[in-house]
Amino acid sequence: MNFLVTGGAGFIGSHVCERLLHSGHAVWAFDDLNAFYDPRLKQTNLRALQALARPFEFVHGDLTDRAALDALLGSVKFDQIIHLAARAGVRPSLKDPALYQRVNVEGTVNLLEAARLNRVRKVIIASSSSVYGVNSKVPFAESDPIFRAISPYAASKLACEALGHVYHHVYGLDIVMLRFFTVYGPRQRPDLAIHKFTRLISAGAPIPVFGDGTAARDHTYIGDILDGILACTQQEFGFDIFNLGESQTVRLDRLIELIEGALGKKAVIERQPLQPGDVPITCADISKARARLGYNPRVKIEAGIPLFVDWFRQNKL
Helix, strand or coil, X not given: CEEEEEXXXXXXXXXXXXXXXXXXXXXXXXXXXCCCCXXXXXXXXXXXXXXXXXXXXXXXXXXXXXXXXXXXXXXXXXXXXXXXXXXXXXXXXXXXXXXXXXXXXXXXXXXXXXXXXXXXXXXXXXXXXXXXXXXXXXXXCCCCCCCCCCCHHHHHHHHHHHHHHHHHHHHCCEEEEEEECCEECCCCCCCCHHHXXXXXXXXXXXXXXXXXXXXXXXXXXXXXXHHHHHHHCCCCCCEEEEEXXXXXXXXXXXXXXXXXXXXXXXXXXXXXXXXXCCCCECCECCHHHHHHHCCCXXXXXXXXXXXXXXXXXXXXX
């Protein structure tokens, strides 16, 4: 099949492209290579994909450029789209809410319109655990009310979910929304906690710890996320939403201990106040994904952190 992967040069996207290529599919990666983090990291990902010598093409483009999307989807008959491109991050979204709305919401509308007009019937869209906001019910289930978003990033992902439902209901597209829970592993974005802490501890620099270390996250290894995404390419859903997480939480202080152990080096901790937009806990109820997708995360955090640290040591820029 022909797959379009938006955000295909990024952390999750490059892994998705790689898995699809190894499965015998043709892949087009669409990415603007913006400077949210060092573009050299994305370029390294692209070189690795190109080195596979499989049917892969990179398209340098921006989701907000509707003409570019129309040109691409009009020139290639795509069977499915995996839409991962977005402005990411809760804290950065607080500084520029309009940018997040423009790229994440308007960009998703542009992609869905191009898909509709060019008769691409299936689109898998990345959402986020952030849509649950401050949720008093743990673990978080897909049926929980989601009207308590506390960051512009979360609000943009809520809007994308609503748009996905509209494009299924009105236009008949097969739409799957995937709520990712704190994905980590090789190629992880350098602004995310595990990568950032590993880099700073390795360099002997202090790590910023917001709050008292009791905040807990459902850290999910990239290989498990890939299993969930690829399972969604195998069947039709109409419109559906799935949590993709590990379903076990790890406190921030425990996460730091695991990174220290893998590096063999103690962290220098710099305490800072809690940040607006941060939630105290995320935890996925994955019973629906287990039943419908056969999703079964296998890599526990105790094994995943050493795997990440090994990659980090071999791939320092």
